[in-house]
Amino acid sequence: MAKGIRDKVAILGMGCAKFGERWDKDEDQLMLEAYEEAMADAGIEASQIDAAWLGAAFDAQNIGPSGIPLAVALRLPDIGVTKVENYCASGTESFRGAVYAVASGACDIALAMGAEKLKDTGYGGLPVRTRGTTHDMVGITGSAPGNFAQLASAYRGVHGVGKDDLKRAMAHVSVKSHANGAKNPKAHLQKAVTMDQVLNAPMIAEPLGLFDCCGVSDGAACAIVTTPEIARALGKTDIVTVKALQLATSNGWEMQAQGWNGSYFHTTRVAATKAYDEAGITDPRAQLSLIEVHDCFSVTELVTMEDLHISKEGEGWRDVLDGFYDADGPIPCQIDGGLKCFGHPIGASGLRMIYENYLQILGRAGERQRQDSPVFALSHNLGGMPNQNVSSIAIIGRADA
């Protein structure tokens, strides 16, 4: 019986490009920016990397398909480079590839890169794209806000929460993330906003207003992983290990059967339970030090607090309004600004979350550093739509935790 990934793999180095509207950069330049920081952190040479994974969701923008764009951008030494795509969870997917490669013993050192160049479309929001020839005949393409906004109508119905109460809780999510993003020099949006601004913003998809939606950004993030033993042999003393790495993928039950009520993420609940088990966490509300979740929209973050088994079902909105997830609350959520303000270059986001958790655990997060030294940090990276998605969870922590 497999025992899981816990403590088998250590993070040797991480890097993250400045996220935002990087009009002057191609995707390969953004990848290099993240790579150089990660390599300096890891203290290794390119020749020591055995294999690499590239996570990118919209490869039609800028780089094109396959692992070649990463190999060429970094001039990797003819090693295996695999491109992975799992919607917006592609970043954590590339991390999973590298971590599993090391854990299997096939590689000593592996690299995970997540990157996206979204600002080459000529319009705001995510690029419009096909979901397959048959889907396009019977499915809804819609927009991302339109798909996620539906959580709100279902959540209100299921839990009897008033429209204004939910809208206020959603607004609190965004105000909090903007306040956090203002302290992050790499964030796309670094400006604080008020409740009034959020509540009175133009409607994008009922009930999501402009500030309920995350930034659409260019960016890249990179992780270099190895075994804890090799990390120590390379001179690392402060070791951060992978405690859990879980991925749950919808099999169509939510969208096609009638058991799901539309107000939560079935996959996140499954992945969270498995991840806590893998990490040996029995009481996430007490044991998690901080979390980075897939806050593509304010309402997504809000229901995810329940799906991660931190807030009780139907009460996440109250915890949010109580400041439980604020930067100075018991479990800060998006202390770096999250997708909302750090930005959301799709393929990079999962690795960006792990990057922030890694910095926080090592005490390197600058002005936004959490003062009580974090032990377990969770990241949650979601791809798809509420009714059909992939949900990945990575928990990292101090090697001795």
Added chain:
Amino acid sequence: MSEFGILSFGAYVPITRLQRSAIHATNSWFAGGLRGLAKGEKAVANWDEDSVTMALEAARDALQGIDRASVQRVAIASTTLPFADRQNAGIVKEALNLPDAVGAIDIAGSQRAATSALLAALGGNETTLVTAAEIATPKPASEREMTSGDAAAAVIVGTGTPIATLIASHSVTMDFVDHFRETGEAHDYDWEARWVRDEGFARIMNPAIAALLEKAGLEGGAIDDFLVPVAVRGVPEMLAKKAGIGEGAVADSLGATLGHAGAAHALVMLAAALESAQAGERILLASFGQGCDLLLFEVTAAIGSVKPRLGVSGWLARRIESNNYAKYLFHRGLLQLERGARAEHDSKTALTALWRNRKAVLGLVGGRCAKTGTVQFPKSEVSVNANDHTVGTQEDYPLAEVPAKVMTWTADALTYSPDPPSYYGNIDFVGGGRMMTEFTDFAGDALDVGADLRMMFRIKAFDENRGFRRYFWKAAPAF
């Protein structure tokens, strides 16, 4: 004893009623002479409707209580068929989920296409579903823009217990060109109305009506309902007077509430007449177009035994008033608006995939697991049932006529829609089955979770690069 005749009838009128005063308010500076026509309202199809989708709704209206398996042939009559080469009646057949062993025919080319289609069906011996639909694109500021309206109707002809039988008919064909529209052109070109009235309606139809009455051995006074689908004021009365048909027999041409639905209008008026007809009444339907078709029906004692789901009166009552002339112009392609880059998304249809999935796409046929009873859309080899992933057990399960309820919804202002915001969400079918779909014919700005829905066959997207349109089912507030 079984007889051959009309077994059932139905209609369809799009929900939006554009106020003619709103049209004139915009155009009066240019076409002040149309002021006299600037009253009442006209039915205008939504952006996602065409003659095929409207004919399909009329067919559903007529098929209320009728066994669909009894239909042997499907006909569609229209001068505005979406496809010049792809059988339009075949799309109607697929959307009705009829068995493959049926015939189909498209009839076009004249304002009397629908009556010619009906005559052909009445002259045969098959159970034929005759549909007719029209969606007009008149030039802005034209008289036609004021007088036309969009609608559809359907008549089922066959052996059984008819509600009306054809007792006489008469047709004449003469190449009298009162107006024309060449293939591929959007608009009609009209000749002087006075000439059309005097030399056309009067000189062609008066003797034809006399000839029909002689064939039937009847005087004009024997006609109880005189249906003349002509938009020109005074013409039906003039024809009635000449033929000795009583003034009270002249039927309302629905100009004030619907407009003139082109080639479909004859069947729309017939459907309206059959709604209130009494046993023994004689209905004379007289349609004009390069000659004329005259059909004389006698209503049987079975009238009342078959009713359309809504009928013309029911559809006319289902209405949303609109003063938004600009929106109508945009939806007809008569006004170019900046649609934004999101509208550039390519909607190419893989015809191979459409063929494989035609029952799901055109007929909204899902699957039901023979073992667990789980209903799902679309069908799949492995059942979605979480507790029993049976393989290869799914049987066809048509969902188009199954009521549904709103599960989640949104109003999406970001995604491109010709009618923003785009309303869509997850819906649950009563008795099982779930899908995410668009909402259409929706008047307010909010939906309620749990609200009742009825599925409607609509255009999903236009492939402007290749001249193709993709059809699928959407959910409308229940009616």
